[in-house]
Amino acid sequence: MAGVRDIARAAGVSTATVSRVLSGSADVSDDLRRKVRSAAAALNYRPEKARRGKRARAAKAAEPAAAQAASLEPPAGAAGNVLLYIPDTHAAALHDRSVGYFAYVFSGVLSKVQECGLTLSLTPYPAGELAGVLMGENLERLKRGGVKGLLFLFSNAEEDALLLDSKLPLPWIALNRKLEGAELTVRQDERGGAYAAGKHLAGLGHARVGVLAGPKRFQFFEERLEGFREGLKDAGVKLPPDLIARSEFSREDGAASAQRLLALKEPPTALFATEEEFAVGALRYAEKEGLQIPGDFSLVAYSDFVLSARRGMAVTAVSTPAFELGYLAVEALINRSRIANPMRLEIVLQPALVVRQSVDAPRPRNGKPRS
Secondary structure, X not given: OOOHHHHHHHHXXXXXXXXXXXXXXXXXXXXXXXXXXHHHHHOOOOOOHHHHHXXXXXXXXXXXXXXXXXXEOOOOOOOOEEEEEEEOXXXXXXXXXXXXXXXXXXXXXXXXXXXXXXXXXXXXXXXXXXXXXXXXXXHHHHHHOOEEEEEEOOOOHHHHHHXXXXXXXXXXXXXXXXXXXXXXXXXXXXXXXXXXXXXXXXXXXXXXXXXXXXXXXXXXXXXXXXXXXXXXXXXXXXXXXXXXXXXXXXXXXXXXXXXXXXXXXXXXXXXXXXXXXHHHHHHHHHHHHOOOOOOOOEEEEEOOOOHHHOOOOOOEEXXXXXXXXXXXXXXXXXXXXXXXXXXXXXXXXXXXXXXXXOOOOOOOEOOEOOO
């Protein structure tokens, strides 16, 4: 039977877009809605009862913060609870569908928690102060109170080392992280997804490609950068240091990085954004300067929760399984909580490159072929 991924491939959209259309969400363009429905009809898609229930739970989980907060309970004394830890600087993103990734991870987490008849506690902590959260007395109290497991979202390298050294008394996952020595791992193949993007651009003839990169302290940014570099290399294209523009997380940073690279004496013919917000910033910069995509430069993004629903330019992107990451992470925690002996589990989900309008072969510039 055809599933969401089959429809996404047939329609040339992300699985997130298919889910939004099939669940009746309003934040999808009419053109994308028609493509998804046509593909679903052609594949004779018939949602099973359980599948409909999962989509309904996912849609509810992605509602705005005010409505969602009512389903969260405080951690103290809450038996059968799963705790989701995130720096307070990013907690609001869990409820903000305009940000994308975090909201859909949160949807998956909450969907599985509710399916198991448990409760979820969102536990923001001051950025850089995870050590206080991991104090032994606090965690032992939570264990006695019936907490099933801990999820850590958006941790950096320093915090990851702290998690590994703390010998936590409860099952835990630093979501979407590759941590040697961690008992449970649920992540996506960041390197593989970015590799496909690099190979695709090089295959179209792009020999000078720029990267809108993120901070080195976050593992997933480095995985994406290295995967992209390898994809280019295997197609015979190098990535020189001057074509890597690093910045923090924001659309403004993405716009500034795009401006910096495109202002080079020999600008790149394509840009790879290692984060969706960077790609949105690059689009805004192009619109402001009157640049055409893919005429003046091609654009590929990693992740497309916002971009896939954007009216106008349809951006080629690595579509990421965010909902599945959250859902399977909770499932792994619950299973671990039911057994006394240690277990080693690693689940690696595969992202997929979705080719859309924003990428083409390099075009002539000033009368000379671009290469």
